[in-house]
Amino acid sequence: MKKSLSIAFVIVSFLLGTAVGFSQQRSASFTTEKLAENVYLVKGGLANTGFIVGESVTAIDAQMTAGDAEKMIAEIKKTTSKPITRVILTHSDGDHVNGITGFPKGLEIISSNGAKEEMAKEFKAPNAQDYFPTRTFAEKLELGTGPDKIQLSHFGPAHTSGDIVVFLPAHKLAFVGDPVFIGRDPLIHRHKGGSSAGVVKTLKALLNLDVDRFVPGHGDVLTKADIEGAMKNLEDRQQKVKQLINEGKSLDEVKQAFGIKDGPPGGMRFPSLVEVIYLEFSGKK
Ligand SMILES: [Zn+2]
Secondary structure: OOHHHHHHHHHHHHHHOHHHHHOOOOEEEEEEEEEEOOEEEEEEEOOOEEEEEOOOEEEEOOOOOHHHHHHHHHHHHHHOOOOEEEEEOOOOOHHHHHHHHHOOOOOEEEEEHHHHHHHHHHOOOOOHHHOOOOEEEOOEEEEOOHHHOEEEEOOOOOOOOOOOEEEEHHHOEEEEEOOOOOOOOOOOOHHHOOOHHHHHHHHHHHHOOOOOEEEEOOOOOEOHHHHHHHHHHHHHHHHHHHHHHHOOOOHHHHHHHOOOOOOOOOOOOOOOHHHHHHHHHHOOO
16 A cells, blocks of 8 residues: 555544444434443444543543534533543544543543554644543553442554553443444454454453443443354454465455455445455465
């Protein structure tokens, strides 16, 4: 891919986020669902977001646009009068991050090291400099104590290079971002260092947590069985693609075997899961 084209790709991915990959339905109305004492899921916009009420409010992810972030903040204010002091970003994708400019300046913004590096390349809002993560970590970061404990873990590159899981041990609950999608192929950003092997590793790590309910970046709250099913589907697909690679099949032949048709040439698209797996295991770029 030429450099200019790859930059265009990154900009388009940044602007449209998940919208391109999945024709994700944007939900205009915002609603709040109580998941546990002091823990809430906000549905609306392009991606799930959440918040935790402690001495102050910790938001989880920031929506796609400042306008949607304002709607999310309005939901928080319906639930508590405590101030929002912190935002945790599960990963760097635009549909989870770009709305951060709708939050007040000066908040603590937490992400993994990898997500901050990706944001440095992609997050180009006019006032972006006021909204980069202020606190980052490599593998683990623990916040709060007792029932308010929040454990952040980065289990390695998966959907992107910098995905983190927000685990609330007192509630057996985790906000997991985008390594798991139900009912459709997971989106894996190779251009951000994501890989299918990494997604499997992260899903295994999720299954090892003492968690009953997993809040994905998109869709409904999931159980362990859902995560197991998603992992099995992904491993099956890896197995089938590897077999075709061993038989010496080209990428086009593998795509054909799975009935995958790309859009018209020149259009921007996210590569299919099969293509991601092929490139990953054939060692091709
Ligand atoms: Zn997403």
